[in-house]
Amino acid sequence: DTAVSQTPKYLVTQMGNDKSIKCEQNLGHDTMYWYKQDSKKFLKIMFSYNNKELIINETVPNRFSPKSPDKAHLNLHINSLELGDSAVYFCASSRSQLGNQPQHFGDGTRLSIL
Amino acid sequence: SQQGEEDPQALSIQEGENATMNCSYKTSINNLQWYRQNSGRGLVHLILIRSNEREKHSGRLRVTLDTSKKSSSLLITASRAADTASYFCATGGSTGFQKLVFGTGTRLLVSP
Numbered sequence: 001d002t003a004v005s006q007t008p009k010y011l012v013t014q015m016g017n018d019k020s021i022k023c024e025q026n027l028g029h030d031t032m033y034w035y036k037q038d039s040k041k042f043l044k045i046m047f048s049y050n051n052k053e054l055i056i057n058e059t060v061p062n063r064f065s066p067k068s069p070d071k072a073h074l075n076l077h078i079n080s081l082e083l084g085d086s087a088v089y090f091c092a093s094s095r096s097q098l099g100n101q102p103q104h105f106g107d108g109t110r111l112s113i114l
Numbered sequence: 115s116q117q118g119e120e121d122p123q124a125l126s127i128q129e130g131e132n133a134t135m136n137c138s139y140k141t142s143i144n145n146l147q148w149y150r151q152n153s154g155r156g157l158v159h160l161i162l163i164r165s166n167e168r169e170k171h172s173g174r175l176r177v178t179l180d181t182s183k184k185s186s187s188l189l190i191t192a193s194r195a196a197d198t199a200s201y202f203c204a205t206g207g208s209t210g211f212q213k214l215v216f217g218t219g220t221r222l223l224v225s226p
Contacts, residue, residue, distance in 0.1 A: 004156070041200060043157070043216040056213055090156055099144045099206035100164065103214065105156030 003027050006091050006106035013081060014114050020077045021109045023091030029104070031055075031097045032074040034066060035090040037108070043090070049074055050097040078111075086113045118203045118217025126223045133190040135220040137203030138183075145206045146179055146186050147214065150199045157202065160188075193224045 004025045013019055025032060033056075034046040048056035049068040063079045074091060088110050092103040121136045137146070145164045149157040163170045163179045163186070170177045176189040190197055200221050204214040 041151075041219050043202065045213060045215075048213070092157075099213070100162070102147060102159035102162060103157075104159070105149075107154070107156045 002106075004091055004093055004104050004106040006089075006109050008109060009107065010110050010112075012112045012114065015081055015083060017081050018077070018079045019081060019111070020075055021089055021091075021111075023074045023076075023106060025072055025091075025093040025104070027093055027095075027104060028072075029093040029095050030071055031094045032068065032071070033092040033094075033103065034074065034076050035092060035105075037088045037090060039087070047074075047076075048097070055097060081111075081113050083113050086111055118205055118215065120201070120203060120217045120220040122220060123218070124221045124223070126225070127193060129193060129195055129224055129226050131193055131224075133193050133197070133222055133224070135188045135201050135222070137186045137188070137217055139186075139203075139205045139215075139217075140184065141205075141207070143181070143205045143207065146177075147204045147206070148175075148177060148186075148188050149202045149204060149216075151202065151219070152199045160201075190222075193222075195224050195226050198222060198224045 006023045031050045033048045037043045047066040052068045065077045068074045088108040090108045091106040094101045094103045118139045147162045148160045151157045174191045179186045200219045202219045203217045
């Protein structure tokens with residue numbers, strides 16, 4: 001059973017389109033995250049939700065909008081996709097928002113903008 | 115700005131040898147974590163060391179933390195081909211809030 005699952009695994013689309021990535025965790029965790037990993041493998045946090053409430057919102061263009069319908073799901077919607085959005089997007093979860101716990105990652109969504 | 119930087123960027127060794135990776139960071143931390151990322155996969159948590167700990171072991175992994183030098187090392191003993199992956203350190207802030215800042219990673223290649 002996959003603990004943190006993301007769909008789709010691959011996403012190839014044209015510049016200017018709108019797309020969504022979905023994430024679900026079956027670990028019973030309270031906190032979920034979105035990260036962006038660039039071509040140099042640098043991983044940067046974008047958003048974090050705790051029990052459906054936004055708690056971290058890094059300097060991300062407002063074309064990116066996360067939504068958490070319940071604490072097991074965190075989706076990411078991206079409007080007006082740009083070339084620079086090409087990256088691997090990872091969803092992760094942790095038991096709580098306290099800073100002493102490991103995070104569990106999904107296998108990523110590889111987004112390619114043509 | 116980026117918090118952790120791993121050194122070396124890439125490491126190539128033979129099976130059975132030990133692999134040591136270092137991580138340096140810039141600000142006060144609550145804890146430091148190491149993660150492994152296999153090609154095409156997500157990150158997997160390996161070990162967490164708290165700021166008041168100096169050394170921690172888990173199987174073939176040994177992690178040290180020197181808060182005075184703001185550095186940590188990950189030692190993998192008796193490496194195996196399956197250890198081939200990228201390894202990242204991540205620091206948790208001094209407020210205790212769960213915002214991890216990841217380093218640039220070390221790519222480890224273990225040849226049979």
